[in-house]
Structure formats: C-alpha cells, structure tokens
Amino acid sequence: MSDPSESVRVEGVHLLRDRVALQEALAELREGGDSLALVPTMGYLHEGHLSLVDQAHGSADTVLLTIFVNPLQFGEGEDLEHYPTDLEGDVRKARARGVTHIFAPPVSEMYPDGPPVIRVDPGPMGKRLCGISRPHHFPGVLTVVARLFALIRPDVAVFGRKDYQQAVLIRQMVRDLALDVDVQVGPLVREHDGLALSSRNVYLSPIQREVAPRFQAELARAASDFLGGMTEARHLVSGVRDRLERGGGMRVEYIEVVHPETLLPMETARVGAVLAGAVHIGSTRLIDNVLLGVRDEDPRLPPSDRSRRA
Ligand code: AMP
Secondary structure (H helix, E strand, O other), X not given: OOOHHHOEEEOOEEEEOOHHHHHHHHHHHHHOOOOEEEEXXXXXXXXXXXXXXXXXXXXXXXXXXXXXXXXXHOOXXXXXXXXXXXXXXXXXXXXXXXXXXXXXXOHXXXXXXXXXXXXXXXXXXXXXXXXXXXXXXXXXXXXXXXXXXXXXXXXXXXXXXXXXXXXXXXXXXXHHOOOOOEEEEEOOOEOOOOOXXXXXXXXXXXXXXXXXXXXXXXXXXXXXHHHOOOOEHHHHHHHHXXXXXXXXXXXXXXXXXXOOOOOOEOOXXXXXXXXXXXXXXXXXXXXXXXXXXXXXXXXXXXXXXXXXXX
C-alpha cells in the first residue's frame, strides 16, 4: 500500500488510499501555500456531509474529505459489517462539490500497528446521552479524529450538528490537548419531511421510513412548547417521550434537555439548550436534536431530491 501510484486521480480527484500518498499530496498543497479544511466522514455521502464540504470551502483553500468506517467506534453487535459503502458514488458527489482530495484508507493503513493501545478518553461528557448505550463509541471517535488531525494537520475541521455530542467532545478534545485546529460545526440537514439525513436511513423499510419523521416532529413540537413558556425540562422530555411511545413503531432510548457546552442535564431549559434524543425503529438507531429558542431552521431538502434517502 505504500506505492505512491496508489494516489489515483479519478476524474480530477486525488483518491488517496494510503499514508504515503496522503503525505505526498499534503506536501504539494503546503508547498503551494494552501490552507486546508478537513471533513471527516464514514462515507455513503449525503447532502448533510456535502453541506459540511460547502462550509469547508468557505474556510480554506483546499478541502480534504476523509472516508473511513472506523471499527473502533462500533460496539459488539452494532452495524460495522453492514455499514453502507459506495466509494465510486462518494467520489462523484464530492467532486461535484469541489473536493479535490479524498483520503479513504483501509483499516490496515489507518491503524498499521493494529488497534491503538492508547485511546482518547472523552471523560464524563462521553458517558452521558449516547455514551450510555454506546460506551466504546466516543473513545473510538476521538481516537480516530485525533489520528486524522495528526496525519493531516488541517487548519480547519468541519463536523455536523447532527452528532451534537460528538461535536462538543471534539471541541473539548482540541481545547484540552491544545490541538492546533479550528473546529467548526455545520447545520443539521434534513429530508423534506424533517427526518435528519443519515447514512443509516437506508436501513429503514418503507413503513419505518414513514414513521421516522415523527421523531423530529415531536422534538420540534417541544421546541415550540418551550417558546410558548414550557421551560421545565421534565415536562418537555416527558411530552416527547409519551407522544413517541404512544404513536408506536419507535422505542425511545433517551430524550434529554442538556446544556449546549457541558452536556449536563438542565432542570429548567434556557434559550440555546439542546433537546437531544435517540430512538430505535426496528433495529435502526436514529439520533436527532433541536436547539431550544434558536430561530434559524435546519435546512431541508426539497421533496423532489429523494434519489437516496440516506
Ligand atoms: P458520518 O459519516 O455519519 O460519520 O458523519 C460525518 C460528518 O457528517 C459528521 O460530522 C456528522 O455530524 C455529519 N453529518 C451527518 N449527518 C448530517 C446531517 N444530516 N446534517 C449535517 N451534518 C451531518
């Protein structure tokens, strides 16, 4: 894998499959004085990922997208083996949005010495919300992101608000470990009916797909209850939970009102608080969140753009 010819130029994109090819491409970019924005993904790209690419273009000369399904962040019995992939489609979509460099290494290139012995501990913030049911997830995420930062040394890295807890943890890691990266968080892109775009939406059957938008609709309803004066978190939370459970077809894992930076639970919601949740529809786990009292609406795709509901 160390043959530089592995750096394939696919229709104007440097598809970098190993670390040597990556370092060569980075050296070339640095020689030209380019600033670099990193957009890390697990691939199977959708408009949410691509909106981060758009944002990255506004912050640096060159955008480097990474595609890596990181085994460290999957727990036993999760969907690592089934995670959807479409490298060719991803390259095409990324290229159409002006991406010139894609780093898509195999596991053996990302972790050449085997699974890392030293991992980044997310601390108490990683043990809440999604960290309760997925204890290995955030240590895996932070470890791979730290490794990507070390390999690529980007000026900017862009993450999505869809994974709110992840974005907060990455910001905290950058502060705590004095990493020299400007972390930006992009908006949450939704389907026309409100469902948050996710590569995992492809797992939903047509019937489950019909049920799924209720998750966002109930979070949005709580957000308007908040605007109407309901500030007690337990009322907001129980309202969402009860309505989702009554509606059927969905199992609630958690719904919480948390502080936007500390992720600590709030008894009384304030403007900017995060109403976040995770639900299970069949064997598919979905996460979503809304910011209470914050006006700017999440971007939605038009109804016609439904070629891939991923
Ligand atoms: P993933 O490929 O799921 O690991 O996601 C890669 C990046 O894209 C992460 O920073 C996610 O937060 C972000 N992302 C995923 N879905 C969305 C979405 N619907 N809107 C905005 N960003 C997203």
